[in-house]
Amino acid sequence: MTLEIRPLSDTLGAEVTGLDLTQPLGEADAAAVREAFLDRHLLCFRSEPLSPADFLRIARLFGEPQLQLLRHRRHGEVPEVSMLESTYKRPEDKPDDLALVRLSGWHTDDSYFATPAKATMLQSLALPSSGGETRFCNTRRAYEMLDDSLKARIEGARAVHGYDTPRAPGRAETRTAEEAAETPDVLHPLARTHEDTGRKAIYFNPNRTDRVVGLERAESDALLDGLYSHMTADRFRYDHSWRLGDILLWDNRCLLHSVNTDFPVGEERRHQRVLLKGTKPV
Ligand code: OGA
Ligand code: MN
Numbered sequence: 001m002t003l004e005i006r007p008l009s010d011t012l013g014a015e016v017t018g019l020d021l022t023q024p025l026g027e028a029d030a031a032a033v034r035e036a037f038l039d040r041h042l043l044c045f046r047s048e049p050l051s052p053a054d055f056l057r058i059a060r061l062f063g064e065p066q067l068q069l070l071r072h073r074r075h076g077e078v079p080e081v082s083m084l085e086s087t088y089k090r091p092e093d094k095p096d097d098l099a100l101v102r103l104s105g106w107h108t109d110d111s112y113f114a115t116p117a118k119a120t121m122l123q124s125l126a127l128p129s130s131g132g133e134t135r136f137c138n139t140r141r142a143y144e145m146l147d148d149s150l151k152a153r154i155e156g157a158r159a160v161h162g163y164d165t166p167r168a169p170g171r172a173e174t175r176t177a178e179e180a181a182e183t184p185d186v187l188h189p190l191a192r193t194h195e196d197t198g199r200k201a202i203y204f205n206p207n208r209t210d211r212v213v214g215l216e217r218a219e220s221d222a223l224l225d226g227l228y229s230h231m232t233a234d235r236f237r238y239d240h241s242w243r244l245g246d247i248l249l250w251d252n253r254c255l256l257h258s259v260n261t262d263f264p265v266g267e268e269r270r271h272q273r274v275l276l277k278g279t280k281p282v
Contacts, residue, residue: 003029005036009238012255013137014040021045021058028165037199042136042238042250049125052078055272059121062249063276066117069179080281082273088265102170103259106137106232107207108252111161112274114186116277121249124242126270131263133239140201140254142231143191153188153223154202158213161186166212167224187213194253195279201254202231203281231256253278
């Protein structure tokens with residue numbers, strides 16, 4: 001097999017073929033894949049649906065797994081793997097206003113932790129017949145294209161990230177007392193420097209970032225709203241149309257993601273996920 005890496009769009013993403021993920025990666029392949037990950041921020045490996053144990057083995061090729069906060073999503077035998085069910089089981093589960101579905105909100109995983117996951121690995125296990133794309137935007141490129149005055153405003157600024165924020169239209173799932181105790185509000189820089197590339201990206205999680213430290217609410221909202229409309233513009237986007245078994249690995253330090261939650265009621269949409277440990281944002 002020969003390793004091939006092809007861009008999935010102009011702005012981010014690459015498809016990786018010719019790699020045997022059941023074996024440890026050779027040095028040259030590992031280096032090429034790492035370089036593509038740092039350059040494209042998202043890699044797609046085509047696969048069949050895997051057992052949680054096999055999926056975890058593959059995730060370990062790319063980093064150290066981290067447990068997901070919500071206990072009820074952890075797989076019973078392989079707790080590092082979480083099972084994500086996004087199916088609308090009954091008509092009343094799908095609101096007319098899809099913005100109320102939490103997954104349709106732009107976010108980066110885990111930013112309510114002081115040390116968020118650097119990457120997420122997600123595999124599709126069941127897919128609806130239409131819709132359900134996972135959408136990504138490149139906040140490194142969005143940072144680079146900010147005008148100088150906005151860049152200056154977010155330089156050195158910190159923002160409060162919480163488990164939820166009234167700024168997000170959809171509500172987060174309820175936490176148990178144990179989970180709530182593990183997720184007090186934390187502060188992160190608004191412009192984050194990637195530890196492996198030295199490149200800056202906007203680090204703002206619209207589902208979890210509540211406010212900018214030191215600004216009045218109205219001023220903070222205006223700054224965050226401006227960043228939001230800039231960074232989610234089409235020119236920074238790639239929408240992934242899933243094939244069954246696809247494995248995506250993405251960089252949470254410089255991408256946001258959300259879901260096109262317009263898919264039919266009663267059609268299963270299910271994924272398994274592993275989060276990979278990161279470092280404290282600076
Ligand atoms: C996630 C997530 C997107 C999807 O796994 O963190 O947001 O497509 N999933 O289900
Ligand atoms: Mn997510």
